[in-house]
Amino acid sequence: MDVSSKIRAAWQWLAAPELWSRRQTAGEAVLAVLIGLLAAGIEDISGGEGWRPAAVALAAAVLSLLRRRLPATVLVITGALTPPLGGFSMLLILVGWSSGRFIAGAGRALGAFTASFALFLSVSLVHSWDRNQALTLAFLNALYFLATTVVPGLASRYWTQRRTLLHTLQERNAQLLRERAMVEGQVRLRERQRIAQDMHDSLGHQLALISVHTGALEVDPELTERQRTAVGVLRNASVTAMHELREVVGILRDGVEAPHPAGAGAADEAARAARGIAGIDGLAHAARVAGHGVELRRSGEPRPLAAAADHAAYRIAQEALTNAYKHAPGARISVELRYEPDSFVVEVVNAAPSGSPGDVVSGGQGLTGLHERARLVGGMVHAGPVPGGGFRVAGVLPYGVVEAASRAEAAPLVDAADDFRQQSRTRPLRDRGRAKGGGPGAAGPVMDWSPGAGGPGLDWTITERELAMAIRGGRTRGEGVAIGCGIAFAALVLLMVAGGFGIYFLMGSMNKGMIDPKEYEAISVGTAESEARDRLPSGDTIWTSGLSSKGPKEPEGSQCLVLMSSATTDTFETEPVFRFCFKDGKLIEKKSYDVRR
Incomplete structure (x- = not known):
């Protein structure tokens, strides 16, 4: 395995459990560099010398990259390294946020945060050990860990759980949509099968009777030639209707056109082929034979249409002619077929009726069906009266079929x-x-x-x-905002209470480590230790932590008390302090000097 393969495998392991996109990868790299630079700067300000800031920066960058893959481990390591290495303070906030999101299971997350807190507190006390201020140091470090690690972790965990819940609800809703669509499809299919069966049993039987009787009547020798021609038209119409009924039944039952019988005759084939634009001539001819005045005109260069659009044109002309027969008997009818550059137009216009149409049987669904048929192939139908009392039906159909489902x-x-x-x-x-x-x-x-x-x-x-x-x-947003604001408000109140208590505690403890210069002058060397300590504060405060190591060497075998002065200096770089050293029950030395802050 070459080096590039090893690097690729290591990166895949690092990126799991969620593979990063290029944008996420670039963001993580930039974040790691930023965390490293901040760590180096903070460590340098804290007094780190030599290679230490660079080492801290490198370690912080590596831990930043590992925080997604090993969140609990990185949290514990960062908690242990932050007290002695101040450069990890910014990383601790980031790791706390990531740990709340990526540690699986509430028990494991609680254990990881508890272990990190225990190490953080233990290392802090060891690093800045002072027996007199141990309790104060423990309280302040616990408050710091709570603010920088626990609160971001809780906020991140809440955000992640809310996001997961939202994602789950969306997936469940999509599943409900799919299930409902399946149920509706099954109900629709059963209803279509029932309608198909009713049509087959009722209309099929009646059309078969019409076809048989008209066939027998056509060969009756007593009929005149004109009557025999009219009967032939009826028989052809009944045969065509039977074929169309079979196709409709097949579509209703199975969603596809019924297969054409292998032994069908040439007349049957011609009838099927004529149910397109070519069949409009037959419609006009049949209307003339029946005594209607129909004029058919064509214009433009003929172009082929898709099968569905071709059939739709035939149906529009057929329905428009039927409406003209019923509602305007005896009126002149003009049928125009126009091949325009971008679409095919079939237009049927009838003049005003010359007489009353009488009682007309109509279901009122013909024009509605034409609109839907044209829409399904990407076209449109216009129907309305024309000046002079006539009526016009025009269909505009594309040469190429556009699926309505992709547009609507x-x-x-x-x-x-x-x-x-x-x-x-x-x-x-x-x-x-x-x-x-x-x-x-x-x-x-x-x-x-x-x-x-x-x-x-x-x-x-x-x-x-x-x-x-x-x-x-909406209600979902309101509930989410209410919960989020409640958690944020509770965390803010907790921090404010803890911070206020800490400030009050620190300000109150300042008196335990500070005396006035006059009190220093009033105590003389040789005073009994018990008398001197009664007159001096205990010095048990965090404010005097570290002052004893910054002054002159203490007398051998003595115990010294270092206190701050209530007086101030001219600069902020030094701090005036007083030191009292006791040995064998007496005050053997007192000194006043300045220490660097």
């Missing part, structure tokens, strides 16, 4: 109130499993949730989704 907005399958105020406002979900070759045997639809695909947008970032939800408003 599908109605939501659930109410907007039940749609988490997000998915109901998007376009329909798409099945990417079949588009990628899943085929009919695929395990199930793979939902494309991207904004461009029209889904709810699951490859949005969580912040974008919640921002969109917040803009739209």
Whole structure:
């Protein structure tokens, strides 16, 4: 295995459990460099010399990269290294946030934070040990760890759990949408099968009777030639109707056109082929034979249409002629077929009726069906009266079929109130499993949730989704904001109470380590230790921590008490202090000197 393969394998291990995109990788690299520079700067300000700031910067950058893969381990290590190495203070905040998000399980997270806190507190006390101020140091370090590590960890864990809950609700909603679509499809299929069976049993029987009787009547020798021609038209119409009924029944029952019998005759084949633009001539001829005045005109250079559009043109002309027969008997009818550059136009116009149409049987669904048929192939139908009392039906159809499903907005399958105020406002979900070759045997639809695909947008970032939800408003947003504000407010109150208590404690303890210069002058060398200590404060405060190591050498075998002076110096670089050294029950030395802050 070469070096590049090892580096690639190491990076894959580091990036798990979630693979980073290029943007995430660049962001993590920049963050690691920034954390390293901050660590080096803080360590240098804290007094680090030589290679120490560089080593701290490198360690902080490495731990920053490892915090996603090994969150608990990095949290414990950072908690142990922060007290002696001040450069890790900024890293501790970042690690606390990441640990709250990436440590799986509440028990494991509690254990990791507890272990990190124990190490942080222990190393802090050892590093700055002072028997007189041990309790104060422990309290301040605990407050610091709570503010910089525990609070970010809790906030991150809440944010992560809320994001997971939102994602789960969206997936469940998508599953409900799919299940409802399946149920609706099954109900629709059963209803279509029932309608198909009723049509086959009723209309099929009646049309078969018409065909048989007209066939027998056509060969009756007593009929005149004109009557025999009219009967032939009726028989052909009944045969054509039977074929169309068979196709409709097949589509209703199985969703596909019924297969054509292998032994069908040439007349049957011609009838099937004529149910397009070519069949409009037959419609006009049949109308003339029946006594209607129909004029057929063509214009433009003929161009082929897609099968669905071709059939739609035939149906528009057929329905328009039928309406003219029923509502305007005896009126002149003109049929015009125009091949325009971008679309095909079929137009049927009838003049005003010369008489009363009488009682007309109409279901009122003919024009509605034409509109829907044209829409499904990407066209449109216009129907309305014309000046002079006539009526016009015009269909505009494209030469190439445009699937309506790709253009129309599908109605939501659930109410907007039940749609988490997000998915109901998007376009329909798409099945990417079949588009990628899943085929009919695929395990199930793979939902494309991207904004461009029209889904709810699951490859949005969580912040974008919640921002969109917040803009739209609603009960879900209100509950989430209330919970988040409650947690943030509780954490803020806790920090304010702890901080106020800490400030009060520190200010109160200042009197234990400070005396006035007059009190220093009033105590003389040789005074009994018990008398001197009664007159002096105890010095048990954090304010005097470290002062004893900054002054002159203490007398051998003595115990010294170092106190601050209530007087101030001209500069902020030095601090005036007083030292009292006791031995054998007496004050053997007192000194006044300045120490550097």
